[in-house]
Amino acid sequence: MNYYSNNPALKFQLSHPLMQKIVTLREQNFNEKDLFDFAPKDFEDAIDNYERVMEIVGEIAAEIIAPNAEGVDKEGPQVINNRVIYARGTQENHDALTQAGLYGMSLPRAYGGLNFPLTPYVMSGEIVSRADAGFANIWGLQDCAETIAEFADEETKKEFLPRVCEGATCSMDLTEPDAGSDLQAVQLKATYNEHDGVWYLNGVKRFITNGDAQIKLVLARSEEGSADARGLSYFVADNNFDHTIKVRRIENKLGIKGSPTCELVFTNTPARLVGSRRMGLIKYVMSLMNGARLGVGAQSVGVSQAAYDEALAYARDRRQFGKAIIEFPAVYEMLSMIKAKLEATRALLYETARFVDIYKAYEAIESTRKLTPEERADYKEYQKLADAFTPILKMFASEYANQNAYDSIQVHGGSGFMKDYACERIYRDARILTIYEGTSQLQTVAAIRHVTTGNYLKQIRYYQEQPISPEFNSFKKRLDSMITLYENAVNRVVDSKNPEYIDFQARRVVEMAGHIIMCYLLLIDATRDSMFSKSAEIYLKFAEVEVRKHATYIKHFEVDQIDKYRMV
Ligand SMILES: Cc1cc2nc3c(=O)[nH]c(=O)nc-3n(C[C@H](O)[C@H](O)[C@H](O)COP(=O)(O)OP(=O)(O)OC[C@H]3O[C@@H](n4cnc5c(N)ncnc54)[C@H](O)[C@@H]3O)c2cc1C
Structure with a gap:
């Protein structure tokens, strides 16, 4: 089994049209091809390289990390003489990834890294998390080295970065x-x-x-x-x-x-x-946390995939009333909703990763030469998009991972409550995702200014103009109505000029924006590949109801009514 090659959605994301721009910027016109044997010579070579590495990640995830997950969950780490000793399986996972050279993936080649853009690196995070979300933390903390690479002096980089590439945690x-x-x-x-x-x-x-x-x-x-x-x-x-x-x-x-x-x-x-x-918190930790939030987005999508895999396998196998339970509408509806939420957040994950990739690549170029005015404008645009998309990704992906893990247990019935099935561990593992790297409430705090400044609306207008297959024309009209509801709700909230009322309604308007964005992303993906058509339709139906629900709530909610909600 291989968690990369058995998931065509990943290859699809690697073939996104923006990858050409990302790879060209990241590789700075492939100027390292004469310096390092393994540096790509052109775009196709780079993608080929990412795919080969991802095949290795996919194999280690499916063949080593996933089989170890249950034992690691039981055994856990211990503290002996003030030092942590990993569970046996954790150490085995770490050794396998170290031997395969999968630490320091996104670090510069000069320090022993692979110089991967974030998109394939984030994809590796999704794959590892599908196998074991807990272990994904240990592997994923190589993110920390990114901030050393970005902000530390040369002496510090030389001291620490090669060690990360050799597997230092x-x-x-x-x-x-x-x-x-x-x-x-x-x-x-x-x-x-x-x-x-x-x-x-x-x-x-x-x-x-x-x-x-x-x-x-x-x-x-x-x-x-x-x-x-x-x-x-x-x-x-x-x-x-x-x-x-x-x-x-x-x-x-x-x-x-x-x-x-x-x-x-x-x-x-x-x-x-x-x-x-x-500048510790203001600049460096903000940068570190944004990267880590993308990481939790990937972890959440991996958890959703695992929850889906388990639920689907069980529903096909389990028979009641003379047939497989997957044939009951109540069960196949649950499964299709898990899948739609999974695919919606995966689309949001890789869209966000691409935005981060582009602005980070410009940042790296800026450290070697002055950017042209056009490049600078492009850099600022993508930085703004990355800032706007990261909190909604973290919030939606982590909340959906929890809902999907919950539904995965539901599909299993009583067996899902038992330690015998992986869905029980997946459900427990999912719970932290909405808490660390900033709770969902704090993601709302970060996202609301992109509602009030119109950044989400601007990007939604951009998606509105993208070519979408004629078979989805009726969906486009429904999305137009959802945008109107969103605009009205935002106006009502902002016009209140009451900061507490804006905070009170923030989650609702942020969610409205997120739903609309994910609908467009799925429609655009489904236009490129019909494998996403079902989820696009299912998610749109779900999102439409959610958007209307929030719109109705805000429409009928007067500013002074918040007093009733204060628990003092
Ligand atoms: C398993 C685990 C691993 C962790 N790993 C790390 C790590 O590696 N490194 C690290 O530094 N930290 C780590 N953390 C800490 C984690 O990031 C914090 O727990 C998290 O940010 C929340 O902080 P808190 O627990 O103090 O909760 P609090 O900040 O006390 O929050 C309590 C509640 O109040 C809400 N709240 C607080 N402020 C606001 C606000 N302004 N607006 C609206 N609601 C608000 C929160 O959403 C939450 O519901 C980890 C935590 C856990 C549980």
């Missing part, structure tokens, strides 16, 4: 007991010692995934007396250096049990500053 140390959604409140202290010219970290971090990783990116308060984001800087610490970072305990969790969630104590831990002081 990473962690992202932001959260503290009193600083969760509100990272401005971070207190872990960074002190510069003039005498030896080194920064030292002291304090506690909580809920840190893979907290005993070798390479740690830490958000810390470097400016004494400060209380907000401007007093925070970003550091990289080497956990192999000494024993100044102790794992106090690992959490006993509902799901993703193989992924150690650590409480850490830093005592005079030497660290290097990444980038400029005071």
Whole structure:
């Protein structure tokens, strides 16, 4: 079995028309072909290369990681002498991916990476998550190295990046007991010692995934007396250096049990500053979190795929009332909704990945030469799209992964409640997706300004003009009505000029925008390949009702009615 080649939707996404632009920008006209044996010489060669690597990821995921998932879930990691010991299967997964050279995928070749664009890298994340969402965290934290590559000085890059490519694990140390959604409140202290010219970290971090990783990116308060984001800087610490970072305990969790969630104590831990002081949260962590949110989007789509696979197999096999349960409308409707939500969020995932890819490629080019005015305008446009799409992707993909995991159990009936079937673990693993890397509520906070500034509407207008197969003409008309409802709802909310009322209704208008965007993406995909036609139609029917529901709610809701909802 191979989780890449048995899923034609992935190859389809790799053949998207924007890939040509992405690869050309990323490879800067293929100027590394004479420097590295494995650097592609042209676009076809690059795509071929991604596919070959993805075949390997797909095989390891299906043949090693997925079979290990149940054992890892049971065994979990342990803490011995303040160090984390992975479950046996976790170590085996990690070794297999390291041996196959699948760490540092998106890092520059000069440091031992594959220089993959984000789109195929994110795809690998989806594939690994389909096999085991908990393990996907350990592998996916190689994202941290991206921020080292982007913002650190050359000495730091040379010290850390080759190690990531050889399989050194990473962690992202932001959260503290009193600083969760509100990272401005971070207190872990960074002190510069003039005498030896080194920064030292002291304090506690909580809920840190893979907290005993070798390479740690830490958000810390470097400016004494400060209380907000401007007093925070970003550091990289080497956990192999000494024993100044102790794992106090690992959490006993509902799901993703193989992924150690650590409480850490830093005592005079030497660290290097990444980038400029005071920019820790404002610039670097925002960039890191945006990448990680894309990662959770991929993880969520992988979980939805796993939930679908399990439900479909069971529904075909299980017989009641003399026939396979898949023949009952109530069951096949559930299955088709899981699939439609899966395909809608997959379309949103790769659209977002493409936007991020383009603006990041321009960012990399800008570090080597001045961009032309046209390039700069294009860069800014894609950066805005990436900013707008990342929170709706994270929110929808994670919420749908939960709904799909729930329905997967429902399709299994009583058996789904038992440990004997994978859907039980998938359901538990899914639950964290709407929480970490910013809860769904915080994604709404990030997304609402793209509603009020009209960024979503502008992109929706762009999709409206894209060629869509005539067989979907009636759907286009229905989408036009949905857009009108969206515009009216947004006007009503914004015209209130009441910040609390806008916050109260934010989730609804953000969801309306997201539904409309996913409908268009599915119609555009279905125009390119009929394998998406069914899901396009099913999702549109569902989305239409959701959009009308929110529109009705907002239409009949007066500003002063929020008082009734206050629980004080
Ligand atoms: C398994 C696991 C792994 C994790 N891994 C990491 C990691 O690797 N690195 C790391 O740094 N952190 C990690 N975290 C921490 C995680 O990112 C935080 O738990 C998450 O951001 C929420 O913060 P909190 O738990 O403090 O909740 P709180 O911030 O206290 O939120 C509680 C509730 O209030 C809501 N809320 C808070 N503020 C607002 C607001 N402004 N508007 C609307 N609603 C709001 C939230 O949506 C939520 O419903 C992990 C957490 C878990 C559980």
